[in-house]
Each structure stands twice: as structure tokens, then as C-alpha cells.
Amino acid sequence: MTSTATRPRGARARAAIAAKTLRTDRWWFAPLITVVGLSAWVIYATVRVFMHDFYWVEEYHYLTPFYSPCVTERCVEGAAHFGRFLPGWWIIPDAALTLPFLLLFRLTCYYYRKAYYRSFWLSPPACAVPDGHQSYSGETRFPLLGQNLHRYFFYAAAIISLINTWDAILAFHSPEGFGFGLGNIVLLVNVVMLWAYTISCHSCRHIIGGRLKHFSKHPVRYKAWTGVSWLNVRHMQLAWITLGTLALTDFYVMALAANWFPDLRFIN
Amino acid sequence: MGSKRQFRIWRGDETGGDLKDYAVEVNEGEVVLDVIHRLQATEAPDLACRWNCKAGKCGSCSMEINGKPRLGCMTRMSTFEETETVTVTPLRTFPVIRDLVTDVSFNYEKARETPAFAPPADVAPGDYRMQQVDVERSQEFRKCIECFLCQNVCHVIRDHDENKQAFSGPRFFIRAAELDMHPLDAKTDRKEYAQSEMGLGFCNITKCCTEVCPEHIKITDNGIIPMKERVVDRRYDPLVWLGNKIFRRGQVPQTSATSGHSSGAVTAGAAHGGVHSHAGGSHDSSAERQAQQGVNWQREVPHPTAPAVDSSGKLPLTELTFDRAAAPSPFGDDVEFPLPPEHLNFAHPQQDEPKH
Numbered sequence: 020m021t022s023t024a025t026r027p028r029g030a031r032a033r034a035a036i037a038a039k040t041l042r043t044d045r046w047w048f049a050p051l052i053t054v055v056g057l058s059a060w061v062i063y064a065t066v067r068v069f070m071h072d073f074y075w076v077e078e079y080h081y082l083t084p085f086y087s088p089c090v091t092e093r094c095v096e097g098a099a100h101f102g103r104f105l106p107g108w109w110i111i112p113d114a115a116l117t118l119p120f121l122l123l124f125r126l127t128c129y130y131y132r133k134a135y136y137r138s139f140w141l142s143p144p145a146c147a148v149p150d151g152h153q154s155y156s157g158e159t160r161f162p163l164l165g166q167n168l169h170r171y172f173f174y175a176a177a178i179i180s181l182i183n184t185w186d187a188i189l190a191f192h193s194p195e196g197f198g199f200g201l202g203n204i205v206l207l208v209n210v211v212m213l214w215a216y217t218i219s220c221h222s223c224r225h226i227i228g229g230r231l232k233h234f235s236k237h238p239v240r241y242k243a244w245t246g247v248s249w250l251n252v253r254h255m256q257l258a259w260i261t262l263g264t265l266a267l268t269d270f271y272v273m274a275l276a277a278n279w280f281p282d283l284r285f286i287n
Numbered sequence: 288m289g290s291k292r293q294f295r296i297w298r299g300d301e302t303g304g305d306l307k308d309y310a311v312e313v314n315e316g317e318v319v320l321d322v323i324h325r326l327q328a329t330e331a332p333d334l335a336c337r338w339n340c341k342a343g344k345c346g347s348c349s350m351e352i353n354g355k356p357r358l359g360c361m362t363r364m365s366t367f368e369e370t371e372t373v374t375v376t377p378l379r380t381f382p383v384i385r386d387l388v389t390d391v392s393f394n395y396e397k398a399r400e401t402p403a404f405a406p407p408a409d410v411a412p413g414d415y416r417m418q419q420v421d422v423e424r425s426q427e428f429r430k431c432i433e434c435f436l437c438q439n440v441c442h443v444i445r446d447h448d449e450n451k452q453a454f455s456g457p458r459f460f461i462r463a464a465e466l467d468m469h470p471l472d473a474k475t476d477r478k479e480y481a482q483s484e485m486g487l488g489f490c491n492i493t494k495c496c497t498e499v500c501p502e503h504i505k506i507t508d509n510g511i512i513p514m515k516e517r518v519v520d521r522r523y524d525p526l527v528w529l530g531n532k533i534f535r536r537g538q539v540p541q542t543s544a545t546s547g548h549s550s551g552a553v554t555a556g557a558a559h560g561g562v563h564s565h566a567g568g569s570h571d572s573s574a575e576r577q578a579q580q581g582v583n584w585q586r587e588v589p590h591p592t593a594p595a596v597d598s599s600g601k602l603p604l605t606e607l608t609f610d611r612a613a614a615p616s617p618f619g620d621d622v623e624f625p626l627p628p629e630h631l632n633f634a635h636p637q638q639d640e641p642k643h
Binding site for chain 1: 488
């Protein structure tokens, strides 16, 4: 019997299309803006973390999140809630207990993974644009296998958000006792956004209810899962918003601590 | 009255091809597939294109339009500038048959390798009762029309053909997720299976599958990431591991996903120096052998068969030379449906023995 052209016959060739991509839109714009945005933030954060100064406003008890909690010997007393037990070497960040976990939380975050795999690692830079690498094993091997530890960094980030919340509460202070100023609003907005980002995490969504097989048997967890899912849809926006609020909060505290301008006070 | 618009359409087959320029009339409200049909009716009657419903529900007319994987029937011409040249090419990830038609049988093989729904032992068929809230997540994945745009755009196999043996692709990850979230599915090792046999770890969640899905299924957020998290529960969570060790709970029966190779099973390729892949596997057999190390295909795979050719050594392609009046099967005359299990390179150990 004769056959057709489609008879199975081992490995066939793909269409010989010379162009690597035929996309005509500005597919390079999103990875470019991601590189610019993330690099700018990382540079700013690195400079600030190793500045070891201008992180505490004694008058109003404002503490920047980049130095919370301050645990090295060089910390001022008011900023060190948990004691000053680490040596004051230049290379050790003053918030050495929390910053590594926050960094790893964001590094293993499902949104940031998409962002940096695309923009920094070009794997792929955009959809239907060729991967920039000869071979690919994804997250099947060390070190990328470690991305599966995201949920532990989520637990750590939740604890750190509690510490940041405590900082924001302590900041309702003035030399007369209770005080309230623009700095409090900045700190509060930052903390609310940090909570929103942390709770909207995919691991949180899984733990809170996503892992269940029968939602009907767990109505409370289902309700919680619905709420987290609502936030989870906005995880990317929250990831960027929190980068902004963190930098803004830190800058505001630095400006006050360096006496660049005074805080706008509403009460005391 | 329509206007003439410029098109570049890839014409060719597995031996080679090129982009050909066409000027085609386009009328208001038309989609790219309408233009393809007009071309077939006018200056390119031999232009090959797979299509069926023209309503975005059959998943047949998958193609790449201006480099983006799209359905031809759901891409309106009004989304392009009047002066823009629209480039239409076949799906890149799969072997081309002719013009815009590709051989997507890779996906059918992966479908057969995905364990089916496992009915609960203590509920008789017909007595299944489920609450809507429990099946909602699975229902999202049931919207899939199997256009395979997600499979096509996934860089794991699009840019690295050697991963095709070890990687099932987004369409089958949501199938695994659908069943793992199914309230009545009795299979308990889908997470391990997805990780060890379907290649879930290859996915680096860059979300292109979600971007191209014409059914707007949140493949990554609702399917792949939950499956990755479920795998973390079982494989990478030291607290769970410790708890299981101490309390001896959650012991999974040994299956293909958790055990070594079963007796009699042969790892494909290595013993034969070749790879069964009429799904369009790699041309680099050493790379494929490397990619499938650690994958238990559960049986010896058949060798690829050469096509029957006529006396001139060519395939009988035209109606004049073909020995039958009817249209040939697009899958080849020797392919029966349902696909005979012995032609697959995998059999799930819990699957019934194939009936001959």
C-alpha cells in the first residue's frame, strides 16, 4: 500500500525559518526595563546597606527597613530591639539577621524568577524569541534546584514583616510622647505593602489552602485561599510597588536623619 | 470594499522552504485565517493549512503570526496597521509537514504517557458526587482546546529539541494538576510523577504558555506553580520529610515515579542507538540519549519506520499518483485511532496490559 507524506518516519525537520524571531513588536522593552529597574534598586540598596549611617531618627523613632533590626555593635541603642551581638565590621550589614532572608525570598519568588530569567539570563528574553543558551536544564539541578526552598524564605519574610510592623508602631513617637507625622504614613504604607506582597506569595497561596484536595471540607481555609488568590493575581505589581516603597521609606528616613529637610508633623 | 494588504507566508516542507510574498485583499472584520482561505482560493491553491471550526474552539489553526504563536481564526486583521506586512509561519517547535501544517504528534504521545483519571475504589461509577467548589480549579484546565500553542512557545523544547523526551510541556502539566486537584482522583503519586517523568523541573516559569493561551487559562499561576509547590511538599520540604520519617506517614506505594526500573523494561534509545520519535524529536541522537537518562520508558521502543515510496523513490503525494480516491489521513495510513499502545514508548505500570 502506498502511503502519505505523514507516515511516521523518525526525526523530521522543523520548518527552515532563517530569522531567529519574526516578532515585530517591542519585545525587548520589558526585559530592558526590568534590567534597568532591578539594577537601579540593587545599586541603591547596596549603597545604603553599607553606608552604616542615617538609618535612625532619634527624635521620632523612625527606623529604615534596611536596618531593621539593627544587630551590630555600631548600632544606636534605640534601633537595636534585639541586642547588638554581631561585630561592627564594615562588610557585615547592620540588619544581617534579616537582609539575607529577604534577599533570598525575593530571589526565589516566582515573579522575580520570571523577571530575571527573562531579562538577565535571557532564558528566554521574550516569548518566541530564542533562548540565549546552548543547553538548558531548567530548575532540575543545583543551584537552581534551590528555588524549591521558596516557602522557607516565605516563613522568614512573614516574621520579618512582623518586625517591620513593630517598627512602624514604635514610630508613633515624639519627644513629648505620642507623635504622628508624614514619616509614620510612609512607614505604614510600606508595611502594608510588604504584608500584601508577602501574603500574595505563591507559596503562601499553596500553604493557606491550595494544597487541599477538598475545599468543601475546609470552608475557612477556602475563604482564606480565595483572598490570597485575589492578591496573588497582583503579585507582580506588589513586587514592584514594594521595591518602590522600601526605597522611598529608606530615602525619607535617610533625609530626616541627615537633616536634609524636617518631618511634616501632624501631632506633636 | 477591502484593501490589498501585504503578506509573507512560509511555503515549503521538511526539505526546506522560504517566505513568499503575497498581496491579498482584506475586508472589514476578517481574520488571518480568512486571508489564508482567500489565498487558497486565488493565487496559492496548494497552500497547506490545518483548520476546522473558525471559532477558536477546535485548536487546529495554530500558527505564528508576526512571530507570535496565535490562532489564525482569532487574530483579527484590524489589529495590524494597513501598511504592515503580516508574516505567517508554521509552529516552530514541531516538525513541518507542509507550509503551515506541522506534525504535532509529540503532544499525542505525551498525552498517552500522562496517567489518566484513577477512579476511587469505593465509589461505583454513576455514584460520583462532587461539590462545585471542589472541581472549580480543575474545570479551568478543562477549557483547554489543545491548540498546542503553549507547547510550541515553551522554550524548554522550542529552543532545546533534546529535551523533548524528558519534558511533557505546559499542556500536560495542567492535565496533571487537573487530576491532582480532582476530588475523586485516587492516584496519589501525581506530584512525584510530574517531577520525575514529565520533567516539571525543567519549567522556569517564564509564563509564555500563559501569554499565548487563547482560552486564557492561567497555566503557570494555577497549574504549574501549584504542582511545583505540591512537589515541594513531598520532595523538598525537610520538615515534612522528617515528620514522615518519625511518624511513618504518607508512604507512597512504589510506582514508576518512585521506584527504579521495573524488570523487563528497557531504556529507550541507549540499546539501539536510535530514538523512537515520529513526534519530531531531535536530530541529535546523542543529545536525546543524554536527555532521557534517568527516564524509565517502561518498554522497548519500536524503531522508526521508513515511508513507502514509489518506483521513483519519492512519496506519492498527488491525487494522480495516489492509489485511492479519498483524502489520505493526515496522520498516515498506518496510524490507527485510538493509538495502539504498542507504538508508544511508554506504558504506565498501573495501566492494563494492551489488548491485541
